[in-house]
Amino acid sequence: MSKTILIADDEPHIVAALEFLLQRNGYDVIVARNGEEALEMVESRVPDLALLDIMMPVRSGYEVCRRIRERADWRHIKIIMLSAKGRDEEVSKGLAIGADLYVVKPFSTTDLLNRIKELLQGG
Numbered sequence: 001m002s003k004t005i006l007i008a009d010d011e012p013h014i015v016a017a018l019e020f021l022l023q024r025n026g027y028d029v030i031v032a033r034n035g036e037e038a039l040e041m042v043e044s045r046v047p048d049l050a051l052l053d054i055m056m057p058v059r060s061g062y063e064v065c066r067r068i069r070e071r072a073d074w075r076h077i078k079i080i081m082l083s084a085k086g087r088d089e090e091v092s093k094g095l096a097i098g099a100d101l102y103v104v105k106p107f108s109t110t111d112l113l114n115r116i117k118e119l120l121q122g123g
Contacts, residue, residue, distance in 0.1 A: 003120050004028040004045065008038035008064060009053035009082065014105075018051065021109050022116075035059025039067055047077060048120060054083040054094070062097060069098035078119040082107070 005027045007018050015031055022029050030045060032038035036058040042050070050068065052061035059067075061081055068074045079101075081094040086104035094102040100119055103112060 002026050002028050003048040004030060005116070006030050006032060006038060006041055006047040006050040008032040008035065008041075008050060008056060008061065010034060010056050011053065014053075014082075017109065021113060025113060027116075033057075035061065035064045038064045042068060042074060042077070046074065049078040049080065049116060051080050051082055052099075054081055054085060054090070062093065065094070065099055066097050080112075080115070080119070 005022050007015055007029060009015050010033050019029050019031060030041050030047065032041045034057040038050070038052065038056070039059065052064050054061040061083070065079050065081065068077055068079060079099045081099040081102045082105060083090060083094070083102070084105045091102045101115055103115070
């Protein structure tokens with residue numbers, strides 16, 4: 001059975017590129033355009049991994065990450081924070097609230113795909 005990945009980002013070009021890349025590599029992809037929609041998606045179809053943009057409408061990626069980590073039945077979800085904010089404080093905050101990985105935009109899609117594979121294989 002293929003793994004499900006949630007893409008939560010309000011930037012259409014990033015969503016389209018990630019969705020294409022992930023589907024081409026055999027993943028089921030669900031998409032949310034804001035933080036509230038991301039939480040609704042997780043509630044209805046628990047993904048194996050979530051790619052969370054930090055700066056989203058309604059709820060930030062930080063808040064979505066925090067909410068996911070609060071629920072015992074969601075703690076297995078791997079979380080990768082995506083952000084144009086690359087300062088040490090932002091990276092530290094993302095990791096402190098429960099992200100498994102923090103990736104600064106722009107990023108290499110090949111590197112991101114390799115990191116996703118590692119996380120989903122328990123690495």
